[in-house]
Amino acid sequence: MTAPYEQPQAPIWQGGQPLGSYISPIPVRRATLGDALASEWTKIRSVRSTVWTLSVMIVLMVGIGSLVAWAVSFAEQAPDGESVLPMGFFGVLLGSICVITLGVLTIASEYGTGMIRTTLTACPSRGRVLAAKSIVFFLLVFTTTTVTAALVGGIQVALLGGRAPTGEEWLRATFGVGLYVALLGLLALAVGALIRHSAGAITIMIGLVLLPLVLAMFMFSPSMADVQEALFSYSIPSQLAVLYDTSMTGSGPSGWDPLFIGAGVTAVAMVLAAFALNRRDV
Structure with missing residues (x-):
């Protein structure tokens, strides 16, 4: 009689297992996009940079928006014919720097x-990794920005009164602003994937936000008037202001145009980022 470990093993080609092999009792399946999304959500919510950047963004949006409304309320009430929602523009513009930083850090x-x-x-x-990072980041920033913009708008209306904003004004100042800021952060994520260096990518994105306006301010020559107007009209602050029904030049994008422009630029950057991620070593 032989011991169990002395029992002859069937050949591998007959369905047997090699000596010393191990079969996991846990079922094995192919990874899916859902698994990548769960992994990226765990990472983005467990790092301190996410909490700090989004917290600072919320403080800037609520603090500056409320402070502007409070200061105006002491001076004079908002005219009946004007909406008070554009007063949230400055807080969103500064808060977008936090979103840019988080977008770069998410991958770089x-x-x-x-x-x-x-x-x-x-x-x-x-490609699945980049898609999962983009989806998780976009939804997180869009939700946070939209809810905060709605809160700021409610505070400003309560403090100043004035004309009640229309439905379209509310939609652009909340949903539209949330989409635009999330697209801007997604563009920063794509630049981070291309540059693969946090400080360098953040510097590039801040330059993209501020440089067109700075250049336009110093174009005094009449021959540069068209270039100056284009820089003013299509700069990121100007397009963000359009969503608040405020234009810096009176020409250029209007209505929902900034979202279409931002989506197009971001889509091109994401395609380049996916190509670079697949072609380069890590």
């Missing part, structure tokens, strides 16, 4: 720490 920080190797080992499909 993994290159700095080497975490990107672990991420791509767990999920070899690089």
